[in-house]
Amino acid sequence: MSEAPSPVILPPGSSFGGVHGATSGAAADDLLAGLNPQQLDAVTYRGQALLIVAGAGSGKTSVLTRRIALLLRQREAWPSQILAITFTNKAAGEMRERVVQLVGDSARGMWISTFHSACVRILRREAEQFGFTKSFTIYDSGDSRALIKRLVKDHEADAFGFTPAAMQSRISKLKNELQDAESYARQANMSDPAERVFIEVFADYQRQLQKANAFDFDDLIGQTVYLFRAFPQIADIYRRRFRHILVDEYQDTNAAQYALIHELTRPVQGNAPEPYASNGMMIFEPDPHEAAGVEPGAALTVVGDSDQSIYAFRGADIRNISEFERDFPGAKVVLLEQNYRSTQNILSAANAVIGNNFDRKDKKLWSDKGAGHAIVGFTGYSQHDEAQFVADEVEALRRAGMPYGEMAVFYRTNSQSRALEEIFIRSAVPYKIMGGTKFYERAEIKDALAYLVAIANPADEMAVRRILNRPRRGIGDVTESSIARFAEQHGLSFRDALAHPGQLGVGPKIQAAIAQLDAVLREATEIMLPASGEVAPPTAVAEGLTLLLQKTGYMDALRASRDPQDEARLENLDELIAVTRDFARNNPEGTIADFLTEVALVSDADDLDDESGVVSLMTMHTAKGLEFDAVFVTGVEEDLIPHRISANEPGGPQEERRLFYVGITRARKRLHLSLAMTRAQFGEVTVAMPSRFLQEIPAELIDWRQSPGDVNSRGGTQSRALNARRPGGFGGSGSSGSGDRFAARELPRREGLKPLSTAMDKFPNRVTAKVRDNGDLELTAGDRIRHDDFGEGRVEAITGEGAKRIAHVRFDTAGQKKLLVKIAPIQRI
DNA sequence: CGTGTGTATCTTTTT
């Protein structure tokens, strides 16, 4: 691979990446060129079961895509016979793109998707077989929590100490093991009243989902398995269709996903095939040559790395991969250990850390890229200080020629992003946060989507209840109950009860409000699901949504509000409408249900707009599967990584170590590990200790710009040199009195490196929390300014427009900085 | 029925 920083992520060994299609037809040479012997094996092996143990950065995506490409190129499989499963939609998109690059358009027709999307596809076709309709809704975790919350209340489960969250996670765990309330009840201790109430809630929850014609995330998988088991002839359809199944990130599959794979790879028993059609769609075209009878199961390829298993908390079972050979006798195993991503220093650190996990097969990544730069360590006084280090370092790398898009900042918990964000804004570093408060979880977006759900799936009572009083219509709890009662008495759905406002026994004003809502819903239904039988135009969803938001007065209410946040909400809604338009453009056939599916299954990690011009901020979980030239792992502290909560969980600390391992192995060339001595969480400042994982990295690999020993919070409580023995606890004592020595120490400066951010001594917690606004402060080159933290300096240039005007300032002591004029704490002098 | 105030609990990680 080239040494020069490049915004394009080249596949490992892709020196030949540009020569596809040179010799079409027989030649597979270009697909095999540049592969090492193990990779070659992984691409070309043919058999029922193949496990590719792929260490971080060993080129597994490349191997997987070539394997698919080869199958297609050599006519071993039609595109429609291939099912490739990834964990995120983004990964699926990338894989598809790369296969297209290799074999061109013949990649069309493959199923490359996540477990969840694949299951939705199947379920939409088959839902009518078992009591759902194809317009079912998908409950995300927020939806299902809301429902569970209500049920916990109804069943008074809180009296037994059940919180909705605990209830939800228990139910989810069971579902991931393919249990339902009934099967669980059989093995439960029914003399325990808490167990009984749990089972009641579980069963009721499932009833409510069914009644609402909805699946939660776990059901998407679990119910598909159920479908296959209960209707073998349906399962056979898919077994016949998919001859090659490939699963990425296999170490993160849970029991339900494992069962799904098992079902799909079973030999086809049947004396089958009535060409099976559903909803008028032919699902597959039976191949006349292999008309009927027994067929072997699909060939299964799984790729994974047990060292990167980080989703045990959501049911992932590492045994799926470690016992693969037992589950699939005769399976071939290929080990990929050569790393094409990172320099040796980074790998040595990674190996050293992961080597502390005892229950793993030893595996050592190696690289021929050379040692590379040392890992940079930094200890800040506070999280803000740490963030400033990151921002400064990002700028230094940028000036040295690395694009922002090749840099990423990782943290353990989403809440850590705030401090980084503040500093980045003030330093005018362009960034983008992946994950976090998701667009589709914002209240106004959920409201808007609830309107759409109310149209697409009127059986979904939760959605209808949600929009009942949004915007405010004067409909409160009392009226809501009246509607529910009326619906029950007359055997109507909650939605249909709205059509009879006069009989609800409520006041005339409220009657009018209900009638108005009912009318708008009808009007929108006519647009998006025309009764007359004709197909709705592609723009129907956009039109319908606009109509709903306008005629219900939702938008007007926001506009009239003087809450400053409501302006942002309006913008979000506009963006949602824009999303519906995009959707119409990309899916001319797309229905409202398709739109809602897409929305329910995208995560923010999927945001495809690789603007390549911005630094990415994300959790270490989100980082899995990505790689960057420069990586900053922040908050490398005890109680954060490993997270405090993990300490009590079986296998918790080990999973945390794997997570840290995932974080550091994302880096190609530059790795930075940083921490803070004090961290404000929970609203108050607490003292933080360096993570135990830091001590697992050989000292010579880390170049400490400022080591934990150099730093003392608030003038020093005690020495916190990494390997210094700590007598007793810490925090309370503060009596050793040896701190000032360290506090005064001159910070090491290194040649060629940017000076550290200055004014450390007055930095802690000095960062203004409030966003300030300099209004239309006019600055021009040559002006002198004073900055709250950096002191005085001279403006060298102004770039950008309006609110994004950036001042390039050379400070007398702090060096060169970029500042956002609008909000930087500066004044002209 | 809506709004405002006070209070409790919160933060792991995600399809």
Place this chain on the structure above:
DNA sequence: GATACACACG
């Protein structure tokens, strides 16, 4: 430091 909930008031 934020948000969600309970409660009291208009």
